[in-house]
Amino acid sequence: YQVITLFASVYSVQYPELYLEVLGWFAFVNLDFALVFRLECMSSYSWHFTMYLSLLLFAALTGLQFVLLVSLEAAGRGRAKLLRRMTKLIVLVTYLLYPSLSNTLFQAFNCQAVDGRRYLRRDFSIDCDDAAHRAAQWLAGLGIGVCSIGTPVLYLAVLWRNGRGAGGDAASDGDDDHVNDGNDDDGNAGAAGRTARRATHLDFFVQDYKPEFWYWEAIELWRKLLLTGFAALWVPGTLMQVITSMLITLAHLVMVARAEPYRGHACARAVRQGPAEAKASQEANCGAVN
Secondary structure, three states, X not given: OXXXXXXXXXXXXXXXXXXXXHHHHOHHHHOOHHHHOOHHHOOOXXXXXXXXXXXXXXXXXXXXXXXXXXXXXXXXXXXXXXHHHHHHXXXXXXXXXXXXXXXXXXXOOOEEEEOOEEEEOOOOOOEOOOHHHHHHHHHHHHHHHHHHOHHHHHHHHHXXXXXXXXXXXXXXXXXXXXXXXXXXXXXXXXXXXXXXXXXXXXXXXXXXXXXXXXXXXXXXXHHHHHHHOHHHOOOOOOHHHHHHHHHHHHHHHHHHHHHOOEHXXXXXXHHOOOHHHHHHHHHHHOOOOO
């Protein structure tokens, strides 16, 4: 739903009014404030205000998330439990906000020429050559580099730092109290337990994937960025824009079909295997799903 609800603002396709109304019901999955609260209906509404508000909120949440992640490294057990729960909430909010923010930032460069002047496609009351909009474009470019491109990189670095998603299997039930404390006789087992306990706040990114595909959620973020962000810049308003996005979607489907990163893929194969093989496959890959 995150990608579908943003199609109307990226691709110049005339959707039926009923379809757009139904999409509006799902605007909350992107935390799109302009769409949820119908800001466009306000007489004092400005698209620049939406961009500045979204960018400021995302930057503040990302900064808070970074502070929490750093604090987890030195926190004691009791304090770490609270910090992990706070981090999980912040991660979820930033994840929902990411597509709409990226879409808004790229819209700053999506202009259309009318009678010799360029106007913003998202808001035709804004002159793209105006000094105020040029300043907004400079800030949007900075936001694209730091937030839109930097967020997947940040998640990859955090997952790698925390044992490449070790928390996905360590605490699949979401209860931090059930994670190994690491007080084993074996030093390596103890270290693994501590890593797993520390990484439970990252379950959101890894719990649906097989352990070897701990990085796949970053690929999904890049897919969303291509379809709802960069897509606004390549030959906007033409059939080639739609065809290019369809090719990206097809390439992603081929990647998923060949790699089979989701735990459910192994579960489906287990149904077609013999009893012994099915049991082994389910124990290895289907535990979190069941």
